[in-house]
Amino acid sequence: MEKNGVTPNIDVSSLTDQIETLGTQEPKHNSLQESSHDVIIQAVDDDPILSITTFEELKVHENLLKGIYEMGFTRPSKIQAKALPLLLKTPPQNMIGQSQSGTGKTAAFVLTMLSRIDFNLQSPQALCLAPSRELARQIMVEVRKMGKHTPVVTAEAIRESDIKSTVGKTRNEEFASAQLIVGTPGTVYDLLKRRIINKTHMKIFVLDEADNMLDQQGLGDQSIRIKNMMPKDCQIVLFSATYSTQVRTFAGRFAPNANQFSLKVEELSVKTINQFYMDCKDENHKFEVLDDLYTLLTIGQSIIFVQKRDTADTIARRMTEKGHKVINLHGGLSTTERDEVMDGFRRGDAKVLITTNVLARGIDVLQVNLVINYDLPLDNSSRRPDYETYLHRIGRTGRFGRTGVSINFVHDANSWEIVKAIENHFNREIVKVPTDNWDTIE
Numbered sequence: 001m002e003k004n005g006v007t008p009n010i011d012v013s014s015l016t017d018q019i020e021t022l023g024t025q026e027p028k029h030n031s032l033q034e035s036s037h038d039v040i041i042q043a044v045d046d047d048p049i050l051s052i053t054t055f056e057e058l059k060v061h062e063n064l065l066k067g068i069y070e071m072g073f074t075r076p077s078k079i080q081a082k083a084l085p086l087l088l089k090t091p092p093q094n095m096i097g098q099s100q101s102g103t104g105k106t107a108a109f110v111l112t113m114l115s116r117i118d119f120n121l122q123s124p125q126a127l128c129l130a131p132s133r134e135l136a137r138q139i140m141v142e143v144r145k146m147g148k149h150t151p152v153v154t155a156e157a158i159r160e161s162d163i164k165s166t167v168g169k170t171r172n173e174e175f176a177s178a179q180l181i182v183g184t185p186g187t188v189y190d191l192l193k194r195r196i197i198n199k200t201h202m203k204i205f206v207l208d209e210a211d212n213m214l215d216q217q218g219l220g221d222q223s224i225r226i227k228n229m230m231p232k233d234c235q236i237v238l239f240s241a242t243y244s245t246q247v248r249t250f251a252g253r254f255a256p257n258a259n260q261f262s263l264k265v266e267e268l269s270v271k272t273i274n275q276f277y278m279d280c281k282d283e284n285h286k287f288e289v290l291d292d293l294y295t296l297l298t299i300g301q302s303i304i305f306v307q308k309r310d311t312a313d314t315i316a317r318r319m320t321e322k323g324h325k326v327i328n329l330h331g332g333l334s335t336t337e338r339d340e341v342m343d344g345f346r347r348g349d350a351k352v353l354i355t356t357n358v359l360a361r362g363i364d365v366l367q368v369n370l371v372i373n374y375d376l377p378l379d380n381s382s383r384r385p386d387y388e389t390y391l392h393r394i395g396r397t398g399r400f401g402r403t404g405v406s407i408n409f410v411h412d413a414n415s416w417e418i419v420k421a422i423e424n425h426f427n428r429e430i431v432k433v434p435t436d437n438w439d440t441i442e
């Protein structure tokens, strides 16, 4: 149960044991393939964390190396080892990268951004977009840690907090001197349009959660407009754990002549995340099962995903009434509330976070060892299973080789079909946890 020196403190130990005895279906193995034009490497079906390369071999600048080692990173993960030599090349080349959740994609692009900056030039040179303020803030924390021994000047381009920042600079001054900017597309676009962010010297443009950022139903328009404002020779770097076929085609136009890393659908699931479902009698019974789960089991930190903000509020209220200490985060809260909830969860002040898809992607809290899909992820327009969101949601656990558990609530024929479809899609068994006899679990 121990991996990378981390012991999961989930005391669903017998549940985890059960998971292991019940077994999981191994994905089919795939071989390495390369195409003739772009570098397309299908990852071999092995551990995405372990690599034999060192950061020194990747010729990372010594000030950045210092930052990396202080973060506790001893060796690069597979995606870092494979992508960094291509990302750091001169002249710069575009990249469309894919690797499973929690395998260290952030460090790969943060290191690239920091490596590209001329610290003598007080002007924006690296821009990274993320789909949520929580993820943008998290990326910035990684930038500041990794760049600790460099003079990098940074700025967050997210909606301003209702509480005034303690930094003495105005927003205009902050962005005028910033060299590396991380933000959400709406705010970044606004700041670029108003020329508060100067694009002239921009050298690298990164889209984290790229498939989400290019989605035509969502953030795609803004990402395209921002990209069109970047200088022609700006390096474009896209990273995500998932790309639908449609988005990948578009990504190829967005980042032309890119080096590409792609995974086959069977390789996408993180093997250390054990996937379960629980049978509930109906919608109401789901809450009883949730209450039982938290009453009967000792759980470390966990995230409960629901489809709507209202449900998040209702479940949070009812769980509180039942005596469980929970917190709740969704897009309907103020920026200050969102920051407070997220910071509290990261500190471990609260163990149970109820949320919507706003936190499905990217959020990295290593102690999270259980993810519950109280509502299964559905595509809002087609009402079909949202496979990508499913993978991202359960990927909030099992970070960087750690073990994790995900539980899906099934309460009717439709939700049953969704679980089966997800199982088939990723070719990974989702195992039943009995809800009628809790003794078998504890």
Ligand code: ADP
Pocket: 072, 073, 074, 075, 076, 077, 080, 099, 100, 101, 102, 103, 104, 105, 106, 107, 362, 364, 366, 399, 400
């Ligand atoms: P991804 O973006 O692929 O979902 P992250 O970049 O958030 O994954 O990395 C997951 C976790 O692993 C983070 O807590 C990160 O600090 C850690 N991490 C990343 N690279 C390394 C490394 N080389 N060695 C140890 N830990 C790492």
